[in-house]
Amino acid sequence: MSLWFVFALMTAAAIFAVLWPLGRRTATPGGSDQAVYRDQLDEIARDRAEGRIGEAEADAARTEVSRRLIAAADAAEKEKPVSGTAAPVWRRRAAALIGLLLLPIGASALYLVLGSPQLPGQPLAERQAAAQQDNSIETLIARVEAHLEKNPNDARGYEVVAPVYLRMGRFADAVNARRKAIALSGESAQRQADLGEALAALGNGVVTADAKAAFERALELDRNDLKALYFIGLAAEQDGDRKKAAAIWMSMLKDAPADAPWVPMVSEALTRVGGVPPKPTEATPAQPGPSADDVAAASQMSEQDRGNMIRGMVARLADRLKQDSSDVAGWQRLMRAYMVLGDRDKARSAAGDARKALAADPDKLRQIDETIKSMGLEG
Structure with a gap:
């Protein structure tokens, strides 16, 4: 009032x-x-x-x-109004x-x-709290999408939003964003490989013809592009050509540093098609925990001894990760070890713990998400 x-x-x-x-x-x-x-x-x-x-x-x-x-x-005399020009009283009234x-x-x-006459008053503190409370991924993505509607030629915006779409499971949107980024910024090995990854995700993990074409184009631009090489090997495995897949993945591991974050994933893929990953050199010792060779050796033991050996190594790796939760390769090995043991629930639990531990490091979190996706542990 x-x-x-x-x-x-x-x-x-x-x-x-x-x-x-x-x-x-x-x-x-x-x-x-x-x-x-x-x-x-x-x-x-x-x-x-x-x-x-x-x-x-x-x-x-x-x-x-x-x-x-x-x-x-x-x-x-000069200032007197001309007859008929003075404003009558009725006009002023x-x-x-x-x-x-x-x-x-x-x-x-x-x-x-x-105005907004029907809205109740809102103190400054409440307005500030309301402005800060909704900073979820969905809200941030909506802001980026609104920006891209007004600036459809912002290639950087599409490159930023595409991996988020991929993580959210919006694979069609990720493919569309990757294609627009290529159209606006030109193609490169990385952009073509990223497009192929989105197309493979859209195909539920199957390297479709479109995805394979993108990976092959990436290798034409850079024959050493690691993502394209891995998925080309995966395409060969899905086509039944296990020897070709093993040869591709072995070439990736041959000169790779042992601490590279992608080595465990490629080693597991190589073991899956019957290959034997190269042993790490003395200068680059293997990471703690069960390797593919350990699991292969365990297959020669009795069932009880084999289970005890693998579980012992997994337990030691899990204990070490409690002390050093920043080891992204260790988390990847732990999840794979649980999958080898057939314990999917523990693998999912380890995935959740890894995400929490690495939440402050976007690059490591991205690696964990890729591993979770490749192992089918989403959801």
Whole structure:
């Protein structure tokens, strides 16, 4: 109610400012000057009659005042409005009435259209909290999408949003974003490999003909592109050509540093098609935990001994990760070890722990997400 009272006072002040000039009487132009000069002439006559000034001084004063009186009379004559041009009283009253009615009505209508009179008041702290509370991935993606609608040629925007689409499971949107990025920025080995990855995800993990074409184009641009090489090997495995897949993956592992984050994934793929991953050199010792060779060796033991050996190594790896949760390769090996043991629930639990532990490192988190996706542990 107090707000409306303030608005009423403001409106009244505005109306008063408009009507005040219209209500003033128009003064007669030049009338006051002529009266002053006539008074001066009378005063000169009194001073001469009383002998306060001489005849010559009186004549000179009368001449000067008379000259000014004539000039004032001429000026007043010029300032008189031409007959028929003076605004009649009714026009001024009509203008005042229009201002009195239209100003508050117009202001109220404008406020009802542009304002929000029905919304309750909201303190500053609540407004700030509301602005900060919704920063979810969905909200951020919506903001990027709104930006791209207004700036459809922003290639960087598509490159930023595409991997997020992939992580969210919006594979068709990821494919579309990758293609737009290529169309706007030109092709490169990385962009073609990323497109192929999105197409493979859209095909539920199957390297389709379109995905394979993208990976082959990436290798034409860079024959050492690791992502393209891995998926070309996966395509060969899916086509039943296990020897070709093994040859591709073996070539990737041949000169790879043992601490490369993708080595465990490629080693597992190579073992899956019957290949034997190269042993790490002394300069690059193997990571703790069960390797593919360990699992292969365990197959020669009795069932009980084999299970005990693998579980012992898995337990040691899990204990080490509790002390050093930043080891992305260790998390990847732990998840694969649980899958070898056939314990999918523990593999999913390890995936969740890895995501929490590496949440502050986007690059490591991306590697974990890729591993989870390749192992079918999503959801």
